[in-house]
Amino acid sequence: MSEIATIVDRHRGKRGDLIAILEEIQSRYSYLPEDSLREVAQRTGRSLVDIYGVATFYRWFSLEPRGKHVVTCCMGTACHVRGAPRVVEALGRRLGITAGQTTPDRNFTLETVNCLGACAMGPVVVIDGRYHPKVASSAVSALVDRTARGNGTAEGEEADGKRLVLNVRCPRCGHSLLDEQHPLEDRPSIRLEAVRDGRAGWIRLSSVYGSPRVAAESDIPSGTVVDFQCPQCHAHLADGLPCWDCGAPMFALQIVGGGTMSFCSRRGCTRHLLDVNPEPPTRPLLSER
Numbered sequence: 001m002s003e004i005a006t007i008v009d010r011h012r013g014k015r016g017d018l019i020a021i022l023e024e025i026q027s028r029y030s031y032l033p034e035d036s037l038r039e040v041a042q043r044t045g046r047s048l049v050d051i052y053g054v055a056t057f058y059r060w061f062s063l064e065p066r067g068k069h070v071v072t073c074c075m076g077t078a079c080h081v082r083g084a085p086r087v088v089e090a091l092g093r094r095l096g097i098t099a100g101q102t103t104p105d106r107n108f109t110l111e112t113v114n115c116l117g118a119c120a121m122g123p124v125v126v127i128d129g130r131y132h133p134k135v136a137s138s139a140v141s142a143l144v145d146r147t148a149r150g151n152g153t154a155e156g157e158e159a160d161g162k163r164l165v166l167n168v169r170c171p172r173c174g175h176s177l178l179d180e181q182h183p184l185e186d187r188p189s190i191r192l193e194a195v196r197d198g199r200a201g202w203i204r205l206s207s208v209y210g211s212p213r214v215a216a217e218s219d220i221p222s223g224t225v226v227d228f229q230c231p232q233c234h235a236h237l238a239d240g241l242p243c244w245d246c247g248a249p250m251f252a253l254q255i256v257g258g259g260t261m262s263f264c265s266r267r268g269c270t271r272h273l274l275d276v277n278p279e280p281p282t283r284p285l286l287s288e289r
């Protein structure tokens, strides 16, 4: 039996099976090879057009082989007016490629997106899931060099306070979710309950906005969708909206001082959204509808 056949059989008949199949193929090959999509069509009885429709709808999926490091520059309006075009140009010059391409040594892929949900921090560049706010075109070369050496932190980033650290609480009971005793990235972590397959365990997220760093009671495989709850009142924290990148549910926490921070529930997906608003959030939680 082929590897694709095994993957298809593993998800056959389950809710959201096509996305789960594509997710597993991509985690195996790092992109979606054309042959594998043809085999998925043949084995699931779906049309190839439908499968390509899903694969191209979500930015999470890639139809081209990607580099070891993925560099994504936001070209949304807020980042654009703050100089994102110059940043993309500098990245392209440094890497010798244009947006949408991968370097011949497969080390770097350069991509652009329309908004990363962190407009106040523009121009924003994300490298391997780590957000770099207010990037100047003159800083790009050093950032690429440090990534190639295995340290994607921008020169001086820690020292000059560019990181946006969030103080969050439960939108239902208002209890603080910060865990001072167990920091991540030298900052208090965000402690939540993670529920999957009917079992709950603790999980700590980084309070640095956009950071993919987590620590969890048990290993959570890449691609797994997790249900998040408040550890105090056990409220279900889903905000009822799907992730723009992978379709998994988004979860929302209230920022102390106003606004919400939302994040995708799929392990490995780095989609975050920041809505800094002095008014209390008006969007009801799913459990309140």
Ligand code: FES
Pocket: 074, 075, 076, 077, 078, 079, 080, 114, 115, 116, 117, 118, 119, 120, 122, 124
């Ligand atoms: S426009 Fe760049 S993060 Fe929104």
